[in-house]
Every structure is written in C-alpha cells, then in structure tokens.
Amino acid sequence: MIRDDALDALPVRGALPDLNDALDGHGTAVLVAPPGTGKTTLVPLALAGLLREGPARRVVVAEPRRIAARAAARRMAWLLGEEVGASVGYSVRGERVVGRHARVEVVTTGVLLQRLQRDQELAGVDVVVLDECHERHLDADTAAAFLWDVRQTLRPELRLVAASATTDAQGWARLLGDAPVVEAHGVSYPVDVVWAPPTRPVRPPHGMRVDPALLAHVASVVRRALAERTGDVLCFLPGVGEIGRVAARLGDLGDVEVLQVHGRAPAAVQDAVLAPGRRRRVVLATSVAESSLTVPGVRVVVDSGLAREPRVDHARGLSALTTVRASQASARQRAGRAGREAPGVVYRCWAQAEDGRLPRFPAPEIKVADLTAFALQAACWGDPDASGLALLDPPPGGAMAAAREVLTAVGAVDAAGRATERGVRMARxxxxxxxxxxxxxxxxxxxxxxxxxxxxxxxxxxxxxxxxxxxxxxxxxxxxxGTGGGGRAGARGTGDAGTAGTSARxxxxxxxxxxxxxxxxxxxxxxxxxxxxxxxxxxxxxxxxxxxxxxxxxxxxxxxxxxxxxxxxxxxxxxxxxxxxxxxxxxxxxxxxxxxxxxxxxxxxxxxxxxxxxxxxxxxxxxxxxxxxxxxxxxxxxxxxxxxxxxxxxxxxxALHEERDEVRWADGDVVARRVERLGAVELAVRPPAAPEPDRVREALLDGLRQEGFGLLRWTADAVALRQRLAFLHLHLGEPWPDVRDEALHARVAQWLEPELSRARRRADLARIDAGQALARLLPWASGEARRLDELAPERITVPSGSRIRLDYTDPERPVLAVKLQEMFGLQDSPVVAGVPVLVHLLSPAGRPAAVTADLASFWRDGYRAVRAELRGRYPKHPWPEDPAAAEPTRHTNARLRRG
Structure with missing residues (x-):
C-alpha cells in the first residue's frame, strides 16, 4: 500500500509538474532541491509512473555511494509499501536486489559506468537520474558525459535528470544542452552555530595524518554537545581511522549508542543509523552523510572541519587520499543536517576567523585525482583523450598523459591510446x-x-x-x-555488506x-x-x-x-x-x-x-x-x-629490465661498467668490454659540464685569449665568438675536436691546450682574426716607451696598471676597440695611487693630492708641478741626471 501521507509531506512534490514539462519538452532537466525534500525518493517513483499517475517508465537512479544507493531503494520501497526488489531494487558492488518487474533501479555511478560500457544504448531504460551531482565525483562526471553522448548519438528519447541539493545549476544546464532548471523549495529549520576551536594549537593535517590532539578535542566537543543539547549527534570526521579513534574515546557514554557510518559499514549498522533510534545516539560519519543520507533524530552536528580528497605527487609517483580542510560548501551541507526535522545547532571545531579562509567549494575530483581509470573508461568509450566528452571541467593534460603511460604499460591501450582487447577486459x-x-x-x-x-x-x-x-x-x-578490510565487528565494523556467497566473473x-x-x-x-x-x-x-x-x-x-x-x-x-x-x-x-x-x-x-x-x-x-x-x-x-x-x-x-654498458662521468673521471638493472635498481655490475668512443666522448662532455672547462690546460696566454675574446664579443659582437661556458658547450665540436675524440679519461683532458683549441673559434674565414691584436691588443705602449699588458678580466672595460710617472705628458686615456681603458696609476712601489678613465681630468684635479701624499715618501722619483707637460719616465731622478 502506497504511503500517501509520507509522499504528500515531501516538498519536492510541488516541483513535479515543472520537471515533467521539462523532460517532455527538452528531454533533460536540472533539479535543484535541498536535502530532505524527496528528490532522491519521490522523483524516481513519479518518473517511473509508480504513484498512480504518468506513463510507466523504467528509471535508473545513480548514487555516488553504495550506502546511499541501498538506503534510497529501501526508502522508496517503504513508500510504496513493498519489499526491496519488487518495484524498486538496487545494484551495488557485490550485491544486486532487482526483481523481474522492477521499474526503479538504484545503482552506484561505478555500476552505471560498467553497464554503459557493456550496453551503450541502455536498452529498456527510459530515464536516468544522476543524484548528488554537486559532489563532483569522477565517476559521476564520467557517467554524465557518456549519457549525454548516448542521447546525442544513439537514443535521443533517453531522458536525463541531474539532481542535487546545491550545485552549479547553470553549468549542468549548459552541459545537458541548455536544459531547464527546476527548483524545489524545502522546509528548513534554523541552525545555530557554536564555534568550538581547540584551546591549544594543533598540527595541520598532512597526508593521511590527523593530529591526535584534534581528535581528542572533537570527542570532547561531542561530550559537550550531549550535555548542552537534546537529540542525536551527528559528528563528521575525514575517514574510517579517525572514526575508530574518536569512537574509542567515547566508549563510556553509558546509555548513549555510538554508531559508525561510512562506505564499508555492515548493513546492520547502516540500517541502525537510518532508522529512528530507541535511545540517544552519536553517529560518527564520513562525508557520506553530508547529503546522500538522512539520519533521523539528529538535532546536533559536530564538524571536525576535515575531509579527504585524492592527490597525486607527480614528483615521486605517489597517489593517495589526503586530509584537507573542508570547504565552505561542505560545512554548510553538514550544518544543514541538524535542521532537517527541527531547529538544531552545529558545533564547528575551528575558529570563526578561520571560516573565511576555507575554500569555497571542494576540488572537482577530475582536477586532483589519479586519472588512470578515467582514461581507460574514455578509451573504451572510443575517445582516448576525452576531448569529445561533455565535462564540466576538462581533465588536466599532465594527469591524462601520466594515465596513458600507465595504461600503455599494462597493455590496456595501444600506441594511439585506443583500448586493446586486454584493456576492455580490465575495464570490465x-x-x-x-x-x-x-x-x-x-x-x-x-x-x-x-x-x-x-x-x-x-x-x-x-x-x-x-x-x-x-x-x-x-x-x-x-x-x-571475519570482516572486510576493516577487521572490526558490530557497531565498529568496517566491512562491506551483503557480499556473502558472491562471485565475480x-x-x-x-x-x-x-x-x-x-x-x-x-x-x-x-x-x-x-x-x-x-x-x-x-x-x-x-x-x-x-x-x-x-x-x-x-x-x-x-x-x-x-x-x-x-x-x-x-x-x-x-x-x-x-x-x-x-x-x-x-x-x-x-x-x-x-x-x-x-x-x-x-x-x-x-x-x-x-x-x-x-x-x-x-x-x-x-x-x-x-x-x-x-x-x-x-x-x-x-x-x-x-x-x-x-x-x-x-x-x-x-619490462624495465635491461643489461647494458654504461659510460659516465662519476667521482671526477670516466667510469665504464656493464650494469644489469631493473629501472633505477642495479642488480649486478661488472667490467665492460672496450667502451664505445661516442659514449666516452659524452661522458667527458658531461664531466666538462659538471666541473667546467678548468679540466683543460689553461696557460696564462690561453686565459688571456679567452678574456680578450669575451671583451670583443661583448662590445663588437659577431664575428667575435661568445666564450662563456654555455656557449662553448654548444660549439664544442667546433673548437675542441679532434683533441676530445682522442681523450679517454680526466688526465687526457688536462693535456689539451685550451688556448690552442680556442684559437679555432677566431673568425679566420672573414679575415677578421688578423685584427685581434689591433682591436684587443695584449699590450699597449705607454708614453715612457714601456709595453704594458692589458688586463681583460672584466670584459666591460680593460685595465691598464702602470706607474704614474710613465704616463706624464699623455692627455687622453688609451682606447681599445672604442672603449676607454681604465688606468690604474701606481706608486713607485707598484701600489695603486689613483684610478681614472680620464687622464686630463686627473692631471688637472687629482694629481696634486697624490703628489702631496707620495712626494715625501718617494723623493727619488720625479713629481713635477705640471705632469701634463712633463717627460714620462721609468727611472728615478738620479738616473735621469746621469742620463
């Protein structure tokens, strides 16, 4: 017998006419309805024609979690006054309860994907409802994309409904061909917010780790809520492990029943949570209870503020769930569970000041998760790069490339990314x-x-x-x-439900x-x-x-x-x-x-x-x-x-096994060996036969890259030549070569051969004359090489007649270090390649007395101070009043008189 009173009390009933009109006229619709309005239970029954109105249709409802799928099917069957499996059934991993005449089947999105891969037309199905779209699970996004593809190409009569409590309605509407958006307004009760941050600082979550101090605090807030409020308490925690540890801290609550609900909780525990309790309850739950389930009797929510999301460490090739701060949207969803049946309260285990810094929405799984399974689904669908799929967010290119590498590695796809026969078997x-x-x-x-x-x-x-x-x-x-995965029985169980006696093909x-x-x-x-x-x-x-x-x-x-x-x-x-x-x-x-x-x-x-x-x-x-x-x-x-x-x-x-000769630069020299390895793991090493010359050459080049060209023999003339060439390249450019390390590496074959090809070890490099090799880079073909001594001379003649070496250490400006007396009479500073030389004027003892690039200015303004300081110290040397008109000399006064 249909429970009309319960059906009439569901607020979504008022939106059914608009939903039917949208599906009749457009074929797709987006249904936005708050939790508790009946969108998960009443809508499928109405669309299937099971409420004495409308045509008979076969409806498939896709839920993101097994526990939600079972609960929805049981609730719909109860509304019809039937057993599960009659008009309404469900199919989840390892369990299928669907009768021959069932018109509504609730499945997980994973089961729906498997069904689509086997039968793209979904023969016999008239309507598909994708529930809880706002959670943005990868399976749900993929199923939506496949269903839209089916509707566009194979079955235009297939009706699609994207349903959610809170979602990007316009985004989903665009995805489903500008589908109409139908809204249902529920009855919500006010929920007070109590900020309950820890009294002492706690470490932020990292990886799967949650600070035990925070879990102890959450347990204490649950005790506080039991003392301050009435009704059942629903406490949100990130994972099964945290649920177990908080449950252990609440083991002495006396008449209060502590239940744990998550995706692998035994069926008995799930049923106990979803049915009114005979005594007061504390329900410790993961995000499965955010929107997929209605837990009766809850008036208080305790929110730890944490959630689990997938992450990939690309640098180390590791992928797992990680603990993150829950988003503002999730916090609103969690708080709303306290106001489903009456006014309630939420205790948030963080400071109010932190609330604004939380992310607005959880990250779509397609953006952060390992995409290997998704990539295989897309390949089996015939769209290896997923470019033709209607997705709210495109998959990141790097994650897809990594996924294709793995699929290629395990033989699931071919070189073009198409699914192999083996890949199809793996997907199924x-x-x-x-x-x-x-x-x-x-x-x-x-x-x-x-x-x-x-x-x-x-x-x-x-x-x-x-x-x-x-x-x-x-x-x-x-x-x-004797329990699946978790090894905890009864209320603390973490095993899967309903799998006894099952098998998989x-x-x-x-x-x-x-x-x-x-x-x-x-x-x-x-x-x-x-x-x-x-x-x-x-x-x-x-x-x-x-x-x-x-x-x-x-x-x-x-x-x-x-x-x-x-x-x-x-x-x-x-x-x-x-x-x-x-x-x-x-x-x-x-x-x-x-x-x-x-x-x-x-x-x-x-x-x-x-x-x-x-x-x-x-x-x-x-x-x-x-x-x-x-x-x-x-x-x-x-x-x-x-x-x-x-x-x-x-x-x-x-397939990563290899045995080959390795020649490389290590420990300051060329090392040659024959290595057997699995990837980066060396299994055995032994001496090789004569190493190939090309590999030796590459090892030597690697040594030069690691340790620099100082491995060659650099005479004073070679160093000077490199400095002169650097000066000319900076100020004149081509055809004068760039002799910086990176440029020399790029042209190594042009200047360091054939010496390099004859070298076998570090000692051979030390015998190569770097100056002789560098000379090959001079612009001989254009004839400019002959102007090297003109444009960048090694030495210049100063007024005293001495030939003084120029220092090109700084390519910006050469330096001439010369005794002050040898420059008497010279008005203009020397110029090299159009660049004024920086003159270091030295005392008779060879110490710097002044530095100038403008000799005329120095004679006029700076000389008097130098003369006053040094004249008494070096009386044997000439210190004329007018240096600009004096005779330059390399000698003392006595030598000059004898001369």
Missing part, C-alpha cells in the same frame, strides 16, 4: 587498471584466480592502521576478524571466488569517506610490458616457474606472503624496491622507508602498495607493502 573487471593487470596476470601465472581476487579486494580497500604496513599480515588479520569467464568478508572483485576504486585508493597512476616510469607478464632479458628460470608454478603441471601451492607479494608487485611494478642502505630504492627512482617497528624492515625486496611523503622529508614513507624476492621483482617489473 571493475577495479583500477593496475589491480586489473594484477588480477589477470597473477591468475595466468598461478593457473587460476583463487586467492588472487582476495588480495586484489584487500588492495582496493583502506586497510586499518592497526594491521600495520605488512599486507600479508593484514590479509591474515582480515581473515581472522574474472579471467576468460572463470568464476573468481571471493571470501564473504572481502566483497567481489568488481570493487570500484574508492573516492572518499576515509577510503584509500589502493591503486594509483603515478607519472613515474611505469612498466611498458604491453601486458606480457615476465617478459625480460635477465637470467634464470621461466617466469611461471619462478612464481611457483611447476613446468607442465598444475599450479603449485603458493603461501600468503608470496601470493600477496606477487599481486602487489604486478599492480605496482614501478614501486618494487630493493634494500639500499637504510632505505628502499624503487625501480622508479623514488626512495622509501618503512616505519621503525615495521616487520618489513630488513626484507631484501618489497613491493609498495601505498606510500606518502611526511612533511619536511625527501623520502616516501611506506604505509602498505609486501615482502617479495628477486624472482617476483624481475617478473613484475620485467
């Missing part, structure tokens, strides 16, 4: 392409998917920190706990069995709510294996045997440690790492360190699944990894 597995590669290839190596799928499922979830960083130990812990139609606790292999990559992305697509050097497992040039047994499979027989039993290591290494081949000193060097070139108390420390090889970079450190920190051996390392990263 419903996991990140990295995990798809691991599932396919590990199953091939081991002769079947048994056990592999379990590890893939583990990698696709956030492993609780209490399990440590050893993935093999975490797998055993999950099995013992895996390799070539084989049934991939999955333990009831782990969920099926069709796990979409997590996006928020404290879930860590188990697979990332970093831009570091991935393994270009084109899907061929174990292709390598190294020594040893065949790859299958090295992974534990006997030749020509059934797969050998593989222990947990080896199985987890194999799968992890295949998923993250560029993060296979060898112990090198006190840290591990990945084949990508990034260094990483396990925790001090990690069981992984000392393992010769590891494969890193999750890592981050602590603030102020250069190395990555291992968060999850598996121990492997060299055989598995060679197998997984085999």
């Amino acid at each position: 597995l419903g996991v990140h392409p990295r995990l798809g590669r691991a599932l396919l290839d590990a199953s091939e190596v081991l002769g079947g998917p048994d056990g592999v799928a379990e590890v893939v499922a583990l990698l696709s979830e956030e492993v609780p920190r209490e399990y440590g960083d050893d993935l093999a130990a975490a797998l055993r812990g999950v099995r013992r706990a 895996g390799l070539a139609g084989a049934s991939v069995r999955v333990t009831p606790s782990m969920g099926v292999v069709g796990t979409r990559m997590p996006r928020g709510g404290g879930r860590r992305c188990g697979g990332c697509g970093p831009p570091c050097r991935p393994v270009p294996d084109r899907g061929a497992v174990g292709t390598r040039t190294g020594r040893g047994k065949a790859p299958a045997l090295r992974a534990g499979r006997p030749p020509g027989g059934a797969p050998a039993a593989v222990g947990d440690d080896r199985l987890v290591g194999l799968v992890t290494a295949l998923a993250f081949p560029e993060r296979v790492a060898r112990l090198d000193g006190g840290s591990y060097l990945m084949v990508s070139g990034t260094r990483a360190e396990p925790a001090e108390d990690s069981a992984l420390r000392g393992s010769p090889w590891i494969a890193v699944a999750v890592a981050d970079r602590p603030l102020g450190t250069g190395h990555a920190r291992v968060r999850l990894a598996a121990a492997v051996d060299e055989d598995i390392a060679r197998l997984a990263a085999g």
Whole structure:
C-alpha cells in the first residue's frame, strides 16, 4: 500500500509538474532541491509512473555511494509499501536486489559506468537520474558525459535528470544542452552555530595524518554537545581511522549508542543509523552523510572541519587520499543536517576567523585525482583523450598523459591510446587498471584466480592502521576478524555488506571466488569517506610490458616457474606472503624496491622507508602498495607493502629490465661498467668490454659540464685569449665568438675536436691546450682574426716607451696598471676597440695611487693630492708641478741626471 501521507509531506512534490514539462519538452532537466525534500525518493517513483499517475517508465537512479544507493531503494520501497526488489531494487558492488518487474533501479555511478560500457544504448531504460551531482565525483562526471553522448548519438528519447541539493545549476544546464532548471523549495529549520576551536594549537593535517590532539578535542566537543543539547549527534570526521579513534574515546557514554557510518559499514549498522533510534545516539560519519543520507533524530552536528580528497605527487609517483580542510560548501551541507526535522545547532571545531579562509567549494575530483581509470573508461568509450566528452571541467593534460603511460604499460591501450582487447577486459573487471593487470596476470601465472581476487579486494580497500604496513599480515588479520578490510565487528565494523556467497566473473569467464568478508572483485576504486585508493597512476616510469607478464632479458628460470608454478603441471601451492607479494608487485611494478642502505630504492627512482617497528624492515625486496611523503622529508614513507624476492621483482617489473654498458662521468673521471638493472635498481655490475668512443666522448662532455672547462690546460696566454675574446664579443659582437661556458658547450665540436675524440679519461683532458683549441673559434674565414691584436691588443705602449699588458678580466672595460710617472705628458686615456681603458696609476712601489678613465681630468684635479701624499715618501722619483707637460719616465731622478 502506497504511503500517501509520507509522499504528500515531501516538498519536492510541488516541483513535479515543472520537471515533467521539462523532460517532455527538452528531454533533460536540472533539479535543484535541498536535502530532505524527496528528490532522491519521490522523483524516481513519479518518473517511473509508480504513484498512480504518468506513463510507466523504467528509471535508473545513480548514487555516488553504495550506502546511499541501498538506503534510497529501501526508502522508496517503504513508500510504496513493498519489499526491496519488487518495484524498486538496487545494484551495488557485490550485491544486486532487482526483481523481474522492477521499474526503479538504484545503482552506484561505478555500476552505471560498467553497464554503459557493456550496453551503450541502455536498452529498456527510459530515464536516468544522476543524484548528488554537486559532489563532483569522477565517476559521476564520467557517467554524465557518456549519457549525454548516448542521447546525442544513439537514443535521443533517453531522458536525463541531474539532481542535487546545491550545485552549479547553470553549468549542468549548459552541459545537458541548455536544459531547464527546476527548483524545489524545502522546509528548513534554523541552525545555530557554536564555534568550538581547540584551546591549544594543533598540527595541520598532512597526508593521511590527523593530529591526535584534534581528535581528542572533537570527542570532547561531542561530550559537550550531549550535555548542552537534546537529540542525536551527528559528528563528521575525514575517514574510517579517525572514526575508530574518536569512537574509542567515547566508549563510556553509558546509555548513549555510538554508531559508525561510512562506505564499508555492515548493513546492520547502516540500517541502525537510518532508522529512528530507541535511545540517544552519536553517529560518527564520513562525508557520506553530508547529503546522500538522512539520519533521523539528529538535532546536533559536530564538524571536525576535515575531509579527504585524492592527490597525486607527480614528483615521486605517489597517489593517495589526503586530509584537507573542508570547504565552505561542505560545512554548510553538514550544518544543514541538524535542521532537517527541527531547529538544531552545529558545533564547528575551528575558529570563526578561520571560516573565511576555507575554500569555497571542494576540488572537482577530475582536477586532483589519479586519472588512470578515467582514461581507460574514455578509451573504451572510443575517445582516448576525452576531448569529445561533455565535462564540466576538462581533465588536466599532465594527469591524462601520466594515465596513458600507465595504461600503455599494462597493455590496456595501444600506441594511439585506443583500448586493446586486454584493456576492455580490465575495464570490465571493475577495479583500477593496475589491480586489473594484477588480477589477470597473477591468475595466468598461478593457473587460476583463487586467492588472487582476495588480495586484489584487500588492495582496493583502506586497510586499518592497526594491521600495520605488512599486507600479508593484514590479509591474515582480515581473515581472522571475519570482516572486510576493516577487521572490526558490530557497531565498529568496517566491512562491506551483503557480499556473502558472491562471485565475480574474472579471467576468460572463470568464476573468481571471493571470501564473504572481502566483497567481489568488481570493487570500484574508492573516492572518499576515509577510503584509500589502493591503486594509483603515478607519472613515474611505469612498466611498458604491453601486458606480457615476465617478459625480460635477465637470467634464470621461466617466469611461471619462478612464481611457483611447476613446468607442465598444475599450479603449485603458493603461501600468503608470496601470493600477496606477487599481486602487489604486478599492480605496482614501478614501486618494487630493493634494500639500499637504510632505505628502499624503487625501480622508479623514488626512495622509501618503512616505519621503525615495521616487520618489513630488513626484507631484501618489497613491493609498495601505498606510500606518502611526511612533511619536511625527501623520502616516501611506506604505509602498505609486501615482502617479495628477486624472482617476483624481475617478473613484475620485467619490462624495465635491461643489461647494458654504461659510460659516465662519476667521482671526477670516466667510469665504464656493464650494469644489469631493473629501472633505477642495479642488480649486478661488472667490467665492460672496450667502451664505445661516442659514449666516452659524452661522458667527458658531461664531466666538462659538471666541473667546467678548468679540466683543460689553461696557460696564462690561453686565459688571456679567452678574456680578450669575451671583451670583443661583448662590445663588437659577431664575428667575435661568445666564450662563456654555455656557449662553448654548444660549439664544442667546433673548437675542441679532434683533441676530445682522442681523450679517454680526466688526465687526457688536462693535456689539451685550451688556448690552442680556442684559437679555432677566431673568425679566420672573414679575415677578421688578423685584427685581434689591433682591436684587443695584449699590450699597449705607454708614453715612457714601456709595453704594458692589458688586463681583460672584466670584459666591460680593460685595465691598464702602470706607474704614474710613465704616463706624464699623455692627455687622453688609451682606447681599445672604442672603449676607454681604465688606468690604474701606481706608486713607485707598484701600489695603486689613483684610478681614472680620464687622464686630463686627473692631471688637472687629482694629481696634486697624490703628489702631496707620495712626494715625501718617494723623493727619488720625479713629481713635477705640471705632469701634463712633463717627460714620462721609468727611472728615478738620479738616473735621469746621469742620463
């Protein structure tokens, strides 16, 4: 029996006529309705014709989260007075409850994407509702783009609705072909704001880390809210780990029930949260409760002010969720949960002065996330660069290029970016392409998917920190706990719901069995709510294996045997440690790492360190699944990894295996060696055969670049020639050559050959006469070289008859250092290449007495002071009254008299 009273109370009912008119006239619409108005539950029922009005249609509703999809389906079924699966059903990862006559099906956006890839026409579907568009999850943006493409090219009759509580309505309207915007106005109650910042400073979040002091403060604010207010308390925290730690601090609340809600909470916990409680409750939730769910009885919200967003560290090839300050839009959404049923209050755990500095909106996932899975979806859709997709924000070019590198590496796309048959198989597995590669290839190596799928499922979830960083130990812990990923039961559970007895179609139609606790292999990559992305697509050097497992040039047994499979027989039993290591290494081949000193060097070139108390420390090889970079450190920190051996390392990263001669400049000389390596990891080094001359030459040039041309032999004449040429190039330009280091490197073949081609080591460079080599750069062809001594003479003759060397150290102006008495009688300063020489007039002892570029002015104005100072000190030298008219001399007065 339809519950008309409950349906009539939903404010969105008043907007249904306008919504129907928009869909009838335009085919698309944007529905903006505040939380609690019924947009998620009433609208699909009305569009499907299940409320005794309108034509019968089949409606698919896409929700960003599994918990929201289940809750929406259950609520709609309740409104109809039916069981879930009759007129309304749902399909989420690992669970499908849809009857033969269902007219409304609620799915996650990931399930919708899989369905679109298999059946682009969406045969039998009349309307698709994309709910919670404002959250800007990558799957939702992708699904919207695909659906618009389907409507434009295949099914113009397909109706599309973009629905959200708060969104960029005009942006979505433009995206859907200038769709009409329909607004529904809900009933909202006032929400008071209480600013409750910590009394002591707390460290800002970094990576996945949240200061324990802030979590302790949040727990204390929850206790304060329970004491000051009535009603249930909804507390927002960034992730599952933080929820668990705050729950532990609230374990003594007596009659108050503490519940935890997130994407992997057991169905029983989800049902308890979404139903009215018999006693007072504290609900600790991730962002899943911002807008997707209505938690009845909530009158108080406690907001930690934190959220989780994906980030990619391009420099180190690491990708994971990171903790950030929640946006102003998210804070408004969270606060609104307190005013859904009655006036409420929000306690914000930050200062009011900080509020204006928060970002206005959360970053669209397409702008900040790893785009490997998105790029594979686009390639399978037939648009590898996504340029033809209708997206609110285009994908960043660098992130797409990095994603294509990874997809090419795992054989999912060809050189043109088109999806290969292998790529299509990987996309249909419903996991990140990295995990798809691991599932396919590990199953091939081991002769079947048994056990592999379990590890893939583990990698696709956030492993609780209490399990440590050893993935093999975490797998055993999950099995013992009997809950998926989280290992916490009951109200503290973090496992997936409804997965018992399920299986996923895996390799070539084989049934991939999955333990009831782990969920099926069709796990979409997590996006928020404290879930860590188990697979990332970093831009570091991935393994270009084109899907061929174990292709390598190294020594040893065949790859299958090295992974534990006997030749020509059934797969050998593989222990947990080896199985987890194999799968992890295949998923993250560029993060296979060898112990090198006190840290591990990945084949990508990034260094990483396990925790001090990690069981992984000392393992010769590891494969890193999750890592981050602590603030102020250069190395990555291992968060999850598996121990492997060299055989598995060679197998997984085999396409980066190479053995070649290396000739390079190191430790001040040419070093030649034959090196076997996996990417940046050296496996073996031995002396080479005679190194190739071209490589020796490049090594010598590298040495000159590193240490400079001082490696050559520079006589005084060579130094002087370089300085003279620098002077002429500065003041006259061409054809006089530029002799700065960078210019000489650019023309090295013109001036340093053939001496360089004969050199083999540093000592040979030291025997090359730099001056003789530089002379090759003189403009001989034009004849200008003959004017070198005219334009930039080494020496000039001064009035005394002495030939004094010019100093060209400063190319701006040459310096002439000469005794003052030798310049008597000269009115004009010497000029070289049109540049007045700077004259350093020296005392009889050779010390500077004056500096001038205008001798006439010096004789007139400066000489008297110099004469007065030096005449008594050097009485044997001439100090005439009129130096401009005196005879220049190199001699003392006595010498002059004898002469």
